[in-house]
Amino acid sequence: MKIKKTYSFAFWTSLILTFTSFVTFYLGSYIFLNIWLPFISALIFICVVYTFSFFIIQFRVEKFIYLRIKNIYENVSLLDASDLNKTAVSADLDMLSLEVQKFAENKQQQIQNLNLREGYRREFLGNISHELKTPLFTVQGYLLTLEDGAMNDKRIGKKYLKRANKGVDRLISIVKDLDLISKLESNDLNLNKQTFNIVELVQEVFDLLEIEAKKRNVTLLLDKHYEYPIKVIGDVERIEQVLTNLIVNSIKYGKINGATIVSLEIAENNKVLVKVKDNGEGIKEEHLDRLFERFYRVDQSRSRDQGGSGLGLSIVKHIIEAHNEQIFVKSKIERGSEFSFTLEKFKQV
Incomplete structure (x- = not known):
């Protein structure tokens, strides 16, 4: 298994700290007390200092990482922060990096989808506006012409009424079709x-x-x-x-x-x-x-x-x-x- 990065950090930091402490203590005892420590005492000193240093450093690093990872989880809503209690935080910083990368890619895809839907929405609104506007203006134009006097000419009046009626039929067709699609999308249409x-x-x-x-x-x-x-x-x-x-x-x-x-x-x-x-x-x-x-x-x-x-x-x-x-x-x-x-x-x- 891959050695966890925090363990590696604690190992080398404790080793450096133990070596520094041993050299300082060993030389200090000779310079000030004129005593050379026995081998067994030196070995015990090294083991005790290294063990305490390793666990203290490991604990503090994990705590440090935990608090910052928890902050990341809460800020980006990557996962529920309570999930951190289920696994050791020190386990894998690489995994966190992959999670953040996946999260970013997912959000980017969501943004692209939203932009695409927004484009479709604008296009749909433009289309439905045009579809309704054309027959409405047609009907309005013929009715206004009839109102301005064309109604007095029976031949023209009948022709314009027929064309206006055709525009109304198209409006009714659009509304009926939209109503049908709405029912189909909401599962409100009972199939026989x-x-x-x-x-x-x-x-x-x-x-x-x-x-x-x-x-x-x-x-x-x-x-x-x-x-x-x-x-x-x-x-x-x-x-x-x-x-x-x-x-x-x-x-x-x-x-x-x-x-x-x-x-x-x-x-x-x-x-x-x-x-x-x-x-x-x-x-x-x-x-x-x-x-x-x-x-x-x-x-x-x-x-x-x-x-x-x-x-x-x-x-x-x-x-x-x-x-x-x-x-x-x-x-x-x-x-x-x-x-x-x-x-x-x-x-x-």
């Missing part, structure tokens, strides 16, 4: 889990989005014909929302005259992997880690032109995690994107 056929649900979502897809001439397809139903367990309404958000995104940001393909795979651990793939322009790797953040947009101007609340992918992630499942994303520039998530497969008895 049941067994359902995921193949049938995908086809129903395709039917709902058929008109949306035709606007960009996007074909909605299953990767193959599924002869038998694939039954999973989950909240049908919420999983429909997940599929709708993912497929709508693939239509909006996929290639015009392209295709959105949904595939279903039986995975390990009694899971079904649902994949939604498009052949659009893809997403840069630097954006993938932040795709599921609220209001995060890869292309700010293009994304807002497409409409939506900017909360779709965040809602998708929260719904899947509320099911205790996982969601994944893969994308390559000019080769398209693939979003996938797992669901629990129904076990037939």
Whole structure:
């Protein structure tokens, strides 16, 4: 075992002190008393002085270090100061140094995380302000125009009311989505889990989005014909929302005259992997880690032109995690994107 540094200090200090005392006493007895001490007396003197010196010095050094280490513990909250009573303080100053270093590194990491979160918070507040401000100003602008006399022209009045109503719808959509995310994050949303056929649900979502897809001439397809139903367990309404958000995104940001393909795979651990793939322009790797953040947009101007609340992918992630499942994303520039998530497969008895 490595010799403790305080023991080493006490050893050498006691040795020097004993040697100095012996020489002083031995020479003093000869000079003043004209006596040479016998060997046995000299040996006893050395042993007694060295032993007392060692233990006194060791005790005082430990006490000295203890008080200062305790002060460090209390000042930096590295550990509870009461922990010092459980182990000898003299045991390892190197260990203390390592503890302080770990503490400093941990605090530095915490500071970096706080700075990162603060950046996200500022960005989130800026985004939500922009998302709410745009439709609010739109509605206000049309209503003020109508108030200034445009209402007298029935054709213009009807058109402006329709546009104002569209702005209100977008505001309602943002508020609803924020309320849903808040409930998901606080575990305040009760999932109505049941067994359902995921193949049938995908086809129903395709039917709902058929008109949306035709606007960009996007074909909605299953990767193959599924002869038998694939039954999973989950909240049908919420999983429909997940599929709708993912497929709508693939239509909006996929290639015009392209295709959105949904595939279903039986995975390990009694899971079904649902994949939604498009052949659009893809997403840069630097954006993938932040795709599921609220209001995060890869292309700010293009994304807002497409409409939506900017909360779709965040809602998708929260719904899947509320099911205790996982969601994944893969994308390559000019080769398209693939979003996938797992669901629990129904076990037939």
